[in-house]
Amino acid sequence: MNKSQLVSTIHKKQSFLCVGLDTDINLIPKHLLQHADPIFEFNKAIIDATHDLAIGYKPNLAFYESMGLKGWASLEKTMDYLAQYKDSIFTIADAKRGDIGNTSKMYAKTFFEHFNFDSVTVAPYMGEDSVTPFLGYKDKFVILLGLTSNKGSSDFQFFETGEGKLYERVIKKAQEWATPEQLMFVIGATHPEEFKHIRALAPDYFFLVPGVGAQGGDMEKICENGLNKECGLIINSARQIIYASNDEDFADAARANALSVQIQMSKYLNALTA
Amino acid sequence: MNKSQLVSTIHKKQSFLCVGLDTDINLIPKHLLQHADPIFEFNKAIIDATHDLAIGYKPNLAFYESMGLKGWASLEKTMDYLAQYKDSIFTIADAKRGDIGNTSKMYAKTFFEHFNFDSVTVAPYMGEDSVTPFLGYKDKFVILLGLTSNKGSSDFQFFETGEGKLYERVIKKAQEWATPEQLMFVIGATHPEEFKHIRALAPDYFFLVPGVGAQGGDMEKICENGLNKECGLIINSARQIIYASNDEDFADAARANALSVQIQMSKYLNALTA
Secondary structure: OOHHHHHHHHHHHOOOEEEEEOOOOOOOOHHHHHOOOHHHHHHHHHHHHHOOOOOEEEEEHHHHHOOHHHHHHHHHHHHHHHHHHOOOOEEEEEEEEOOOHHHHHHHHHHHHHHOOOOEEEEOOOOOHHHHHHHHHOOOOEEEEEEEOOOOOHHHHOOOEOOOOEHHHHHHHHHOOOOOOOOEEEEEOOOOHHHHHHHHHHOOOOEEEEOOEOOOOEOHHHHHHHHOEOOEOEEEEEOHHHHOOOOOOOHHHHHHHHHHHHHHHHHHHHHHHHO | OOHHHHHHHHHHHOOOEEEEEOOOOOOOOHHHHHOOOHHHHHHHHHHHHHOOOOOEEEEEHHHHHOOOHHHHHHHHHHHHHHHHHOOOOEEEEEEEEOOOHHHHHHHHHHHHHHOOOOEEEEOOOOOHHHHHHHHHOOOOEEEEEEEOOOOOHHHHOOOEOOOOEHHHHHHHHHOOOOOOOOEEEEEOOOOHHHHHHHHHHOOOOEEEEOOEOOOOEOHHHHHHHHOOOOOOEEEEEOHHHHOOOOOOOHHHHHHHHHHHHHHHHHHHHHHHHO
16 A cells, blocks of 8 residues: 555545554453454454454554464464455554564565555664665555554663654654655554654655554644645554453443544544635 | 673684674675575575684674565575574574553564564664663563664764764663663764764673674774673674675685684683783
């Protein structure tokens, strides 16, 4: 999926919600455990219940890897299932990879070829040649960590470097490597006060915004400060949606929560085009 | 494996060589392709030929992940095979993970419980809570990226922050989180001139040193500047050893190259204890 398809999906669905598939075998409803692949059954039900309200899904790789071969298989099946929505759903491998060039090339192959994700999250610490191998794919995106949502984001990302804070310089430098057609940034929802200023640093780039909901991010302020003329935001919500209920009604409960987020989002999108 | 076992293994084997298992299906000898699992057959032969000369093995996760389920299975078999040497071989998952707390916890589970690695490489950008979940395991190590071996290391790691360069502050800050019993640093071999100074910053911590060989690092200078009284270095070599030949004699050729590195290393270790 390229950027203009993403933008048109957002406006068509009146949503910029991404559902985080942080699927944990210990948290899904017990009745699913009778299936051969409970993780996939859960994901499938969540996708069935929300695919018209969400514009993307973001499997968190750690949750799949921690189950070994089984988890890897669940992820493959989930991506195969999502393939039917390839024109209306943007997929994000939340992998936070980043390594020397020849290794990053292997990771790019994994996520863009093997799994056919539209995008992958990448850590910036190792610099340009750890990022560029992911940029060799047309209509695929690197989503680079800019300012993260966790408490530890304050350990290094706010360091003053003489020409701005570390995270600001990451956002500025990376724009020399790729256009908004290939690059987005992770900007955590727990820093709403920074959004206006970050939007000014990267006016045309999409931001993937985790941390709304369970981590406490404030959606209203983020939209006010972070939207650009095309939208420019993908807001991720995981626990709040996928674990809305852990009973047999979990998919309906997920849909209800996704719907309430989508309604809120449609107001912001309407205001944009008004 | 804990630190004193690692140190005693190093002195017993007169080696601080780690063999990087960057096993690529396109680079291994063709005659192995007839096996059901060529990647494992290759790793097994390399391990058989070098386990008395090396003190560790470092599978690079990207190479396994890029093969999907099959690659994951090859890695499981390799780790199962290495279990026979658990008292004399230190295993490193070169994964460069790092995420918010509850996600890092899943990664820790993957590498320390599922695969039973002794250590995992971790990226520092997201700060303390992305690292601490890995520290909850006894006799397991986080190997944090300090100064990496690639060209892109100069993009951010050398930023002046007022109280030292970014990589220096990562190395200083992380020492507040963990002792040398649980933490090591990745220091790339391509910066030999920095080793004296980095050793002074973290006198008692082990450094994992990639980039000797194919990436051009200078082993002599690194040893002169980087060794501490216990040794304190694990030097990784991948391509130079595992791809010493791509013919039927590949394991013998790998052994010959490992032996020549080990002989060099024994001189440095002898000088230490002299």
